[in-house]
Amino acid sequence: MTGTKDKLFYALLAATAAIFTYLIGYIFLVTPLAQLQAGGLAQKIFYFHVPAAYAMYLCGAVCCIASAMYLYNPTDARDAAARAGADCAVIFGAMVLGSGPLWAKKAWGVYWTWDPRLTTTLLSVLVFVSVVMLRAFAGNGEAERKFASALGVLGTVTLPIIHYAVVMWGGNHPTVITKTGGGLRHPAMTHALLVGFVAMTLLAGLLLWCRTRLSLSLSRVARLEEQAIATGQIDY
């Protein structure tokens, strides 16, 4: 079974590497430049920035579902998935918040503005950072795990607010992706974005897999330490 899992993992890794290689080549060799008001060459940040935001939503959703399941019926696997979801949501959120201001500098003339979507994104990432910090420093007891799970569920509630922030409150942030087809005026732009979504989905899957495995290993260490202390094999 472990051999099958390993093969699947390496197949996923190879597929992710291949699709990212294709995506980077496509973005720089095929996708045309956008208008100067959108940032010109800097607009090419968009093809990673938006899929990274989508991956943050995806990892937040994993965190929320696993946390809710853990609160309903606690198991190590559910706790590990919730923890992995929060970890990965933070890293994708950092990618979004790191790349967005650099694009904004060219398109808007400033790195940061307290635009509704930017502000709600920052708040959501900070909620997931608090989940990660809580799990890292508050111990690994049942109560701490449940509190972190509850915070994980609450953190995910903020994600739809990011999505609808522009619709509800306006702001500078572009709204090129809409239900009615969006504002990508060249087929290559649409293709690059769609490939970006696929690539980030695979990457999110890989990272969630690795972090879930790590969390399960940490739980195993905790149980083995308890067992070793109880039998006097290690000093407390």
Next chain:
Amino acid sequence: MTQAQPEPTSATLADPNSRSTEFVAVQGGGETTSAASLLIAAYLVMWGLLFAFVLLSWRRQARVETRIAELEKAIAAGGGDGRAGQ
């Protein structure tokens, strides 16, 4: 009520020496930061974060696997030589 701003004359703008004695406001000066450098910085930030995250996860996983092996060895030994201190 706003005061009308004097229009800069072409002679003023054309004279290189005037740069040290006056500053003339212009409309739509635009953002001059290089798009290429911003693009490269954005890609470096994103990939740097990702690689750091993967590297830290990998190293931590390796440490945890070592710890598991130590603990299992200690428990299997049932005391004596197999003590694995905290």
